[in-house]
Amino acid sequence: MPATSPPKPAPEKLSAPARALQKLGLRRDIDLALHLPLRHVDETRIVPIASLRDFQTAQVQGRVVDSRVETRSRRQLVVRIADDGGELVLRLLHFYPSNQKTLAPGQLVRVRGEVRAGFFGREMVHPEFRAVTDDTPLPRSLTPVYPTTAQLPQAYLRKAVASALARAPLAEILPPELVPAGLPPLREALEALHHPGPDADFAAIEDRSHPAWQRLKFEELLAQQLSQAQAQAERALLTAPALRSTGADGLEQRLLAALPFALTAAQTRVVAEITADLARAHPMHRLLQGDVGSGKTVVAALAAAVAIGAGWQCALMAPTEILAEQHFRKLVGWLEPLGLTIAWLTGSRKGKGRQAMVEQVASGAAQLVVGTHAVIQQDVAFARLGLAIVDEQHRFGVAQRLALRAKLDAQRLEPHLLMMSATPIPRTLAMSYFADLDVSTIAELPPGRTPIVTKVFADGKRDAVIERIRAEVARGRQVYWVCPLVEESEHLDLQNATATHAELGAALPGVGVGLIHGRMAGAEKAAVMAQFTEQRLQLLVATTVIEVGVDVPNASLMVIEHAERFGLAQLHQLRGRVGRGETASVCVLLYTGPLSPTGKARLQAMAETGDGFEIARRDLEIRGPGEFMGARQSGDALLRFADIQADAVLLTAAREAAARLLRVSPAAARAQVERWLAGRSDYLKA
Ligand code: ADP
Numbered sequence: 001m002p003a004t005s006p007p008k009p010a011p012e013k014l015s016a017p018a019r020a021l022q023k024l025g026l027r028r029d030i031d032l033a034l035h036l037p038l039r040h041v042d043e044t045r046i047v048p049i050a051s052l053r054d055f056q057t058a059q060v061q062g063r064v065v066d067s068r069v070e071t072r073s074r075r076q077l078v079v080r081i082a083d084d085g086g087e088l089v090l091r092l093l094h095f096y097p098s099n100q101k102t103l104a105p106g107q108l109v110r111v112r113g114e115v116r117a118g119f120f121g122r123e124m125v126h127p128e129f130r131a132v133t134d135d136t137p138l139p140r141s142l143t144p145v146y147p148t149t150a151q152l153p154q155a156y157l158r159k160a161v162a163s164a165l166a167r168a169p170l171a172e173i174l175p176p177e178l179v180p181a182g183l184p185p186l187r188e189a190l191e192a193l194h195h196p197g198p199d200a201d202f203a204a205i206e207d208r209s210h211p212a213w214q215r216l217k218f219e220e221l222l223a224q225q226l227s228q229a230q231a232q233a234e235r236a237l238l239t240a241p242a243l244r245s246t247g248a249d250g251l252e253q254r255l256l257a258a259l260p261f262a263l264t265a266a267q268t269r270v271v272a273e274i275t276a277d278l279a280r281a282h283p284m285h286r287l288l289q290g291d292v293g294s295g296k297t298v299v300a301a302l303a304a305a306v307a308i309g310a311g312w313q314c315a316l317m318a319p320t321e322i323l324a325e326q327h328f329r330k331l332v333g334w335l336e337p338l339g340l341t342i343a344w345l346t347g348s349r350k351g352k353g354r355q356a357m358v359e360q361v362a363s364g365a366a367q368l369v370v371g372t373h374a375v376i377q378q379d380v381a382f383a384r385l386g387l388a389i390v391d392e393q394h395r396f397g398v399a400q401r402l403a404l405r406a407k408l409d410a411q412r413l414e415p416h417l418l419m420m421s422a423t424p425i426p427r428t429l430a431m432s433y434f435a436d437l438d439v440s441t442i443a444e445l446p447p448g449r450t451p452i453v454t455k456v457f458a459d460g461k462r463d464a465v466i467e468r469i470r471a472e473v474a475r476g477r478q479v480y481w482v483c484p485l486v487e488e489s490e491h492l493d494l495q496n497a498t499a500t501h502a503e504l505g506a507a508l509p510g511v512g513v514g515l516i517h518g519r520m521a522g523a524e525k526a527a528v529m530a531q532f533t534e535q536r537l538q539l540l541v542a543t544t545v546i547e548v549g550v551d552v553p554n555a556s557l558m559v560i561e562h563a564e565r566f567g568l569a570q571l572h573q574l575r576g577r578v579g580r581g582e583t584a585s586v587c588v589l590l591y592t593g594p595l596s597p598t599g600k601a602r603l604q605a606m607a608e609t610g611d612g613f614e615i616a617r618r619d620l621e622i623r624g625p626g627e628f629m630g631a632r633q634s635g636d637a638l639l640r641f642a643d644i645q646a647d648a649v650l651l652t653a654a655r656e657a658a659a660r661l662l663r664v665s666p667a668a669a670r671a672q673v674e675r676w677l678a679g680r681s682d683y684l685k686a
């Protein structure tokens with residue numbers, strides 16, 4: 001049927017389904033070949049009508065013996081068909097004249113659907129059907145059902161995939177000895193997954209343990225390992241300024257001496273790891289991970305001091321204005337007394353003020369620049385950027401991290417890059433997956449912290465929770481109340497922050513209740529935060545704008561409403577806003593049932609552990625790693641088929657194969673990366 005085969009017109013004349021294909025990212029033949037079915041339907045055999053069982057889904061073939069429109073309860077087309085041994089009723093509640101034509105008496109039809117016991121014997125309601133002749137062949141393999149969208153009919157997609165699969169360049173790139181034993185060639189594997197024969201092992205296809213799946217996952221992991229190795233090799237060739245710490249009277253020593261606390265052993269160790277990297281003439285690419293409250297900011301400040309002491313500039317970028325402002329205040333407090341100039345760049349700083357900052361950055365007068373995305377805007381040029389620090393790096397898109405690194409291009413030097421995260425990558429993932437990333441970990445909290453007690457309550461306990469707030473405030477403590485959304489959504493029954501603010505204000509007379517949410521202007525948010533910090537407000541009703549980095553040690557109670565709607569990492573981040581001082585802190589997770597199994601697993605994990613690494617491990621378990629790291633903001637999960645945990649054996653095999661392939665055939669290695677990651681390999685370097 002040439003009319004439905006995928007056309008290849010000029011781009012401006014794409015048909016609706018062709019446009020839908022593009023939208024799904026199915027552009028190259030290989031993209032379509034890798035678009036795997038959700039499941040299959042068996043159209044390879046015809047079941048005799050007499051042998052049908054209730055609730056069986058089956059394909060039958062018979063001649064129409066009767067067809068009539070009935071109007072008893074509602075108008076419907078009722079058709080009887082018969083094969084050699086039995087009769088079956090087909091019932092269509094919606095139908096067109098064309099359906100009546102296909103199902104006219106005397107027609108031979110092939111029908112597929114679920115069998116039910118009907119009033120007049122066995123029947124199928126709304127089966128799939130088509131007219132056939134005695135010699136219409138049966139397909140030899142199962143029919144794939146693909147993930148698709150409304151604009152992209154299944155039949156069109158099937159044809160497009162089948163022809164792309166036939167055309168796609170799937171020749172083996174790998175020397176056979178590098179492929180784990182027992183796995184089929186790639187083309188065979190894909191054919192088996194798209195069009196399995198009727199005798200295929202469907203359980204193994206379903207749970208992805210089939211050799212065809214293994215081959216596909218191995219290919220993907222290999223490409224990922226190769227691109228990491230490639231990124232690492234490329235980075236080794238880049239030059240960065242060697243930022244040497246300047247000895248006993250150097251800036252970072254003076255900062256250390258001025259701090260009101262001593263570094264923990266873990267902080268001292270990671271500072272040493274970072275300063276060793278900075279002293280080298282090639283760019284650092286290091287992730288500093290440490291649980292919420294573990295004290296990463298002071299480590300960043302010490303790294304900045306090394307860079308600045310060596311005569312270079314440092315930029316610190318944070319994902320939100322509130323967080324950037326907190327860093328700014330802290331760094332000003334630590335570094336200005338040492339004679340440094342610190343610039344401040346955020347989206348809300350505009351006009352003359354901004355211009356003055358931009359000039360200070362360009363002239364080098366400002367040694368440290370703190371801000372949001374505004375730091376990487378086009379017109380911001382650094383005189384001598386030596387170190388870029390990105391806080392909560394997972395909240396930035398990859399493109400933004402690349403832009404930051406490009407800020408030094410003019411001098412053909414790369415800045416050192418330090419990324420910080422309170423959402424740790426589990427160790428196995430970090431080691432095996434992100435080969436081009438060095439990781440420093442702070443695994444202890446500063447002394448004097450009391451663990452946070454987490455309680456999970458159904459929303460019915462709300463009044464008791466409000467009483468608890470009253471008691472906490474009476475003891476001179478402060479409280480956060482977190483709501484998921486700002487405005488009433490039509491679809492989701494969410495308490496909105498504004499209504500909650502009013503409700504709590506009424507329930508707690510005499511308590512200063514503030515409100516902060518994402519729709520407020522930056523200055524407005526900062527003003528509310530300042531009031532809370534200065535204890536003029538005791539209760540802060542907030543949306544997730546307070547998720548990262550807010551640091552008010554006097555806050556000892558956090559209530560999270562509709563906790564079931566938050567992700568695990570997000571809940572952990574939120575909880576980390578309390579327990580920052582010496583008082584025992586409590587986090588109350590209020591949920592509205594019924595809970596989904598994952599919702600339940602998340603709340604349970606929160607109640608059971610306060611350890612960010614354990615949380616990350618559970619998160620990975622609940623969600624799978626595809627979403628976990630990498631380019632998730634842009635919607636490109638880095639792995640589509642393999643699962644780092646479940647496929648650990650394949651990952652090891654892929655790592656070894658990558659190393660060997662790079663030795664024996666760099667060209668094959670490049671081809672493999674191109675096949676799998678065309679256009680996306682930049683992502684792996686960021
Ligand atoms: P995070 O790692 O979540 O960014 P911060 O850097 O905000 O944590 O640190 C949390 C709090 O702990 C801050 O108030 C910080 O000044 C304080 N802090 C950091 N290091 C130490 C330390 N070694 N001893 C005592 N307090 C510390």
Ligand code: MG
Pocket residue numbers: 296297391549
């Ligand atoms: Mg922080």
